[in-house]
Amino acid sequence: MGFNDLREFIATLERADELVRIKRECDWDMEVGAISRRNFEQSGPALLFEKIKDYPSGYTILNGPVATWSRVAIALGLPPDTPVRKLYAVYEERRDKSIKPEVVTSAPCQENVMSGSDVDVYKLPAPMVHDGDGGRYIGTWDIVVTKDPESGWTNWGMYRFMTHTRNMLTGWPQATSQLAMMMKSKYLPRKQSMPVAIVIGCEPLCHMVATDPYKPGLDEVEFAGGLRQSAVELVRCKTQDLMVPARAEVVIEGEVLADRIAHEGPFGEYPGYRSGTMAEGVLVQITAITHRSNPILTLSTLGIPPDDSSIAASLTAAIAMKRGLKRRGIPVKEVYVPPEGVTHLIVVSVERGGSRVARQVLDYFTARRVMVSKIIVVDQDVDAFDMGQVLHAFATKCHPGKGIAVEHYEGRANALTPCFSADERRRLKGASAVFDATWPEDWEQEVIPTKSAFATTYPDAVKQKVLANWDSDGLGEKS
Amino acid sequence: MSQEYVTFVRRLSQLSEGKQTLFIKDLTPGPRKYDTKLVRAELSKTASDGNTLWVRSETGYLYPQPWKIKILEELPPYVAGQPWQDVFAAMLQAK
Numbered sequence: 089m090g091f092n093d094l095r096e097f098i099a100t101l102e103r104a105d106e107l108v109r110i111k112r113e114c115d116w117d118m119e120v121g122a123i124s125r126r127n128f129e130q131s132g133p134a135l136l137f138e139k140i141k142d143y144p145s146g147y148t149i150l151n152g153p154v155a156t157w158s159r160v161a162i163a164l165g166l167p168p169d170t171p172v173r174k175l176y177a178v179y180e181e182r183r184d185k186s187i188k189p190e191v192v193t194s195a196p197c198q199e200n201v202m203s204g205s206d207v208d209v210y211k212l213p214a215p216m217v218h219d220g221d222g223g224r225y226i227g228t229w230d231i232v233v234t235k236d237p238e239s240g241w242t243n244w245g246m247y248r249f250m251t252h253t254r255n256m257l258t259g260w261p262q263a264t265s266q267l268a269m270m271m272k273s274k275y276l277p278r279k280q281s282m283p284v285a286i287v288i289g290c291e292p293l294c295h296m297v298a299t300d301p302y303k304p305g306l307d308e309v310e311f312a313g314g315l316r317q318s319a320v321e322l323v324r325c326k327t328q329d330l331m332v333p334a335r336a337e338v339v340i341e342g343e344v345l346a347d348r349i350a351h352e353g354p355f356g357e358y359p360g361y362r363s364g365t366m367a368e369g370v371l372v373q374i375t376a377i378t379h380r381s382n383p384i385l386t387l388s389t390l391g392i393p394p395d396d397s398s399i400a401a402s403l404t405a406a407i408a409m410k411r412g413l414k415r416r417g418i419p420v421k422e423v424y425v426p427p428e429g430v431t432h433l434i435v436v437s438v439e440r441g442g443s444r445v446a447r448q449v450l451d452y453f454t455a456r457r458v459m460v461s462k463i464i465v466v467d468q469d470v471d472a473f474d475m476g477q478v479l480h481a482f483a484t485k486c487h488p489g490k491g492i493a494v495e496h497y498e499g500r501a502n503a504l505t506p507c508f509s510a511d512e513r514r515r516l517k518g519a520s521a522v523f524d525a526t527w528p529e530d531w532e533q534e535v536i537p538t539k540s541a542f543a544t545t546y547p548d549a550v551k552q553k554v555l556a557n558w559d560s561d562g563l564g565e566k567s
Numbered sequence: 568m569s570q571e572y573v574t575f576v577r578r579l580s581q582l583s584e585g586k587q588t589l590f591i592k593d594l595t596p597g598p599r600k601y602d603t604k605l606v607r608a609e610l611s612k613t614a615s616d617g618n619t620l621w622v623r624s625e626t627g628y629l630y631p632q633p634w635k636i637k638i639l640e641e642l643p644p645y646v647a648g649q650p651w652q653d654v655f656a657a658m659l660q661a662k
Contacts, residue, residue, distance in 0.1 A: 117600060142598040210598050220627025222575060223592060223601045252603050253644050263651045271650055349648040349657060351575065351590040351603065354627050364625040366575060367654040371645055510577075510625070514653075 090165070090316025091291040093196070093335035094384055097163065098136065098150065104168055106133050106159055113139040116149070116224070121217040124151035124389035131156055131394060136384075140213040146382035147213050151389055153229065153292045155396045160403065163292040165317075173473050176424075179315070180407045183300075187313030187320075195323035195334030196380045197287075203327055203376040207255040212338065212377070214251050217389050218356040222366060223250040225355060226340070227259065229388040229396055231287040231298040233330050234267055234344075237274055242331065243267065244308035246298040248355055249286055249340075252371070257286070257340065258352035260369035263516065264457035264500055266304055271344060271370070281343035283328040284372060289337025289386045294320060299397070300404035309333075327375040337383045342374040358401075359430045360392035361506040364513060398427040405431050409453075418448050424472040432505060433462045437472040441465060441526020447493055450522035454495040459502045463522045469539070470525075481525040491524040570595060572636060573621040577655065579630055582622060584610050586639065588658055591620065607640040 091097040101107035114120050114137050127135055137149040154160050157175060158168035164178055202208060214226035227249030235242045247261035261267040275282040297312040309331075313319045322331040328341045352369035356362040388396040402425040410423040419439040425431055436449055446465045453460045466472060466481045486492065501508065501518030508518050527536050538544065542551065559565070572591040576582045582589075587610050592601045610620065617635035624630070648657035 117596075210602070216601060218627070220623060220629065222627075223603065251601065254599075254602070256644065268651065276649060344650060345645075347647060347649065348645040349650065349652055349654050350605070350645045351654050354575070354625055356627075362627045366577075366625045368651055370650040 089318050090293055091163075093291055094150070094153075094289045094337060094386070097153065097291050098134075098384075100162060101134050101153075101159065104158075104162055106156075106162065106168070108133045108135055110135055110137045111139065113141055115141045116143070116213045117141075117216045118219055120149055120151070120215045120387070121389050124387065125218075125391055128152060128155055128389060128391065128395045134159060143213040148382070149213060149215060149385045149387050150289070151387045152396055153386060154296065154400055155388070155394055157399065159292075160399060163296070164315075176403060176406060179403050180410070182315045182317070183311065183407055185314030185317075186310035187316075187318065189309045189313060189322045189331070190319045191331070192321050192323050192334050195321070197332065197334055197336040197339050198323065198326065198378045199381050201326055201376060201378045207374050207377055209251050209257065209340070209374060209377060210254055212379070212383065213385060215385075215387060217387070218362070218391070220362065221250075221355050222351065222353040223252070223258075225250050226257070226385070227286050227288065228390060229288075229295055229386040231290060231295060231333070231336075232259075232261070232267060233285040233287060233332055234270055234282055235330055236270055237280075239305065241305050242307050242309065243270060243304070244294075244298040244312075246295065248357075249372070250352055250355070252350055252352075255374045256350070257342070257372040257374060258350050258369050259372060260352050260355070260365060262457075262503060263368070269304070275344075276346055279346055281346050281373070283330050284342055284344050285325055285328060285330045285332045286340040286342075286372075287332050287336045288339070289384050290333045290335070291316070294333055295386070296400045296404055299400050301408045325376070326378055338377070338379040338385065340372075340374055341376040341378070342372040345371045345373055356391050357504050358390045358395070358397040359432060359504050359506055363504060363506045364510050365503050368514075393427045393430055398430050401425065401431050402427045405459075406434075409434065409436075413449065413452055416448065416452050418445060418452065421468045422472040426475055428475075429462075431459060432502075433464070434460050435464050435466065435472045435475075435478050437466045437468050437470060438526065439468050440529065441467050441524065442529025443490070443493070443524055444529065446491075446522045446524035446526065450493055450495055450520065453522075454497055454520050457500045457502075458497060458518065458520055461502070461505055461507075461518065461520050463520070465522060465524050465526055467526045469544075478525075482523055485525040485527065486523045492521055493524070494519050494521045569618050571619040571621065573623060575623050575625065577625050579622065579624065581655070582610070582634075584612060588642070588662065590644075590654075591636070594621070603644055605642040605644050605646070606638045607642065609637040609639060611635045
């Protein structure tokens with residue numbers, strides 16, 4: 089059974105020594121961000137800021153709910169020391185399960201309601217996360233809910249949103265995101281604004297599902313139920329025809345305007361840079377803000393890894409990629425998204441390699457919108473989760489002249505890739521490369537270099553003797 | 568008392584002196600800091616009077632020398648345009 093709400097999760101983190109309460113007053117204007125950022129860079133605990141300057145007692149900010157593997161494990165109901173490979177396996181196993189949500193008529197997230205002329209987003213302690221950001225980002229670790237007006241499909245995504253005025257937000261879902269596709273294909277042709285709800289402060293698995301690239305048409309809330317192993321309670325918004333998690337801390341209801349825009353950004357984003365995406369987003373007219381009493385704003389002070397984004401996406405993106413590669417008939421064994429690579433770098437191990445398979449992998453990653461710029465393909469004897477082994481394979485097996493293939497594209501690149509020029513980012517122009525660190529398929533066994541490792545170099549009898557005497561030789565545990 | 572604002576530009580060379588329409592953020596301390604306004608204003612690099620306008624680039628780089636700003640008119644805080652359209656281009660079109 090999953091956590092009922094964020095508050096239950098916080099209590100569990102605290103019992104596991106995974107949460108620190110900051111009791112002194114902290115300034116929402118950069119101080120909360122600075123503490124959180126430094127804490128991320130030390131892989132520190134989740135932080136609950138209990139007293140925020142300019143705001144009433146009881147209004148708090150939680151940074152970093154799942155910014156470490158141990159907190160992801162707790163979120164999944166597993167022991168904190170669960171190995172990453174096991175977390176991947178559990179997530180993959182639960183990812184296919186869906187449990188329909190339960191609809192409720194009264195909800196904690198609607199204990200307090202601001203609507204009409206009472207709407208004032210500045211009554212919530214939205215932080216100025218980094219010096220130099222375009223404004224105060226209230227949506228960093230959120231769930232953005234939108235609905236297809238024809239099919240009724242409800243999409244959950246995670247996109248950044250910034251305070252603009254007391255009753256407006258600006259935001260930047262990428263122009264290739266599912267939210268953008270829905271707006272462009274279903275609302276703009278009718279010149280209609282799109283209802284939207286920005287949900288802040290749910291239990292962690294709902295947020296993680298929002299980062300998972302489920303296919304259009306699939307309701308993420310059902311998969312959140314599957315992942316949690318219990319239904320998500322939903323309640324109807326007060327002013328929009330949308331259903332939102334009933335036990336969220338804050339819900340901002342509004343409309344993405346079809347005919348008005350305003351300045352948004354820049355923002356220090358998940359690749360670890362503020363690379364210049366600005367003034368090309370969306371404008372939201374807020375119609376209501378509902379929140380629990382003593383609301384907790386969830387925050388992820390994005391930047392260089394690790395943080396919630398690089399950890400959560402490591403898991404959610406990898407499983408989705410593995411499924412996609414398998415659907416294409418690629419002999420994939422494992423996919424690992426190292427948090428340090430911020431979903432720009434992917435490791436794929438395959439049951440049989442060679443340039444043809446490497447090319448197929450590259451084709452998969454560049455077929456539609458492209459969020460990945462570098463893929464290392466390794467043979468299955470390399471542990472994809474062990475970056476030491478991956479680096480060794482890359483260094484020794486990737487032919488500098490023949491082992492790298494590049495695909496160029498325009499109109500679907502990741503605008504947040506720091507190495508793309510400002511012009512490329514604006515045109516969504518980019519390139520992705522696959523680094524083939526597998527042996528060529530046409531090399532015969534007798535010419536493939538023999539790996540000089542304990543496991544591959546010695547006869548079984550010798551290895552067994554070595555292992556049998558390992559301890560008594562004073563060399564420690566057998567492994 | 569002099570007030571301070573910040574605005575963002577793609578390139579500093581695209582910001583001109585004289586009467587301009589631009590988005591600014593109010594830097595007055597308090598819970599409404601960073602509230603955004605769209606204004607018509609007189610901008611100057613060298614004037615000695617007026618309020619302070621800090622300028623940042625699209626990466627958030629803070630240009631060391633602030634400008635001066637005199638707000639002539641506060642406009643509704645948006646411009647006509649479609650989502651994902653370049654706001655600066657939309658403002659030029661509106662001009």
